[in-house]
Amino acid sequence: MSNLIFQNTTLTVVPHNNQTYITSTDLARALGYSRSDKIAQIYARNQDEFTPDMTLNLKMRVKDYGSGNSEKDVRIFSLRGAHLVAMFSRTKIAKEFRKWVLDILDKEVKEKNQQLAQPQPEKHYTFEFTEYELEQLTWLWFSHKQMNDLLGDLIKPLDALGSRYSAMVYSHHHEYKRHHKESLETIRRLIEPFKQSNRLNWTRVVKRLN
Numbered sequence: 484m485s486n487l488i489f490q491n492t493t494l495t496v497v498p499h500n501n502q503t504y505i506t507s508t509d510l511a512r513a514l515g516y517s518r519s520d521k522i523a524q525i526y527a528r529n530q531d532e533f534t535p536d537m538t539l540n541l542k543m544r545v546k547d548y549g550s551g552n553s554e555k556d557v558r559i560f561s562l563r564g565a566h567l568v569a570m571f572s573r574t575k576i577a578k579e580f581r582k583w584v585l586d587i588l589d590k591e592v593k594e595k596n597q598q599l600a601q602p603q604p605e606k607h608y609t610f611e612f613t614e615y616e617l618e619q620l621t622w623l624w625f626s627h628k629q630m631n632d633l634l635g636d637l638i639k640p641l642d643a644l645g646s647r648y649s650a651m652v653y654s655h656h657h658e659y660k661r662h663h664k665e666s667l668e669t670i671r672r673l674i675e676p677f678k679q680s681n682r683l684n685w686t687r688v689v690k691r692l693n
Contacts, residue, residue, distance in 0.1 A: 489513045489583050490576075497559050499541065503591070504559040506543075515574040523558065525571045532651045537564030562588050563658065570650030585657070617673055621688050624670050628663040631656060667692070 487494040487505070492513045497504040505513075507522040516522070526538065540556040560568060566584040569577045612620070634656040641649035671692060677685050 487587065489580060497541070497543075499539075499559065500536075502536070502561050503587075504541075504561050505565060507558045507560065510560055510565050510568060513576075513580055514569060514572050515576045522560075522568060525568055526558070529567075529571055529647065529650070532654075533564060533567060537561050537567060562591075563654065567650055567654055570653060612673075614677065617677070618684055618688070621670055621674055621692070622684075624663060624666060625688055625691050627659075631660050631663060635660075 486496055487503075490513075492509070494505045494509040494513060497506060507526075508519040511519040511522045514522075526533065538558060538560045541559050542554050543557040544554050562584055566581055566588070569581045569584065572580075634652050638649060638653050638656060641652055674685075674689070674692075678689055680686070
C-alpha cells in the first residue's frame with residue numbers, strides 16, 4: 484500500500500507482518516496535535532486496551548538533527564490501533580479521522596474477500612459431532628451475536644458518561660460483528676437435520692437463526 488492521505492496530512496505507511504502501520508508522529512499530526520508525545524500519553528493511560536497487534540515499538544532509521552540518520556525505537560500503530568487512539572482523543576478532527584480509518588479498514592476487508600473469492604481448490608474436512616455438541620455450538624453462536632448486539636447498544640450510553648470503556652466496546656462491537664455474520668450459513672448447514680426436531684432446545688434456537 485502506498486502512503487495514506489487524511490485530508491491534508493500524508494501518513495507514511497509502515498508495512499509490518501502483512502499489516503498496515505503508521506508512526507505515532509504521523510498519527511499525532513493527523514489528529515491535530517502539535518506534539519507527538521500526546522499519542523504516547525494517550526497510549527500510556529490506556530495501554531491495557533491495546534492488543535499486541537495494535538501497536539509495538541519498531542527499530543527504524545530516522546533523520547538526526549545533523550546530516551546523518553540513526554536507528555531508534557519508534558512506536559507504530561496498526562489501523563485498528565490508530566482508530567482506538569482516536570477514540571480516546573478529544574481533538575476536533577478525531578471524529579472525522581475515526582470515520583476515515585473505518586473506511587480504509589472496510590476497503591481492506593473487501594479486497595481480502597475478493598482475493599479469497601478467486602477460484603481455488605477448496606479443502607474439505609470431515610468431523611464427527613454428537614447432537615448435543617452441535618446444539619451447544621449453535622447456542623454459542625447465538626450467545627456471541629447477543630453479546631455483540633449488546634455491545635452496540637452500550638456504545639452511546641458509555642460515551643455519554645465519558646466512560647473509559649466506550650472506546651474498547653466500540654472497537655470490539657465493530658471488529659467482531661462480522662464473525663457471527665459470516666458463520667451463520669455454516670451453522671445453518673450443520674443443524675439442517677435437526678430443524679424439524681421437537682426437542683425444546685432445538686425449537687428455541689432454530690427460531691433465533693431464522
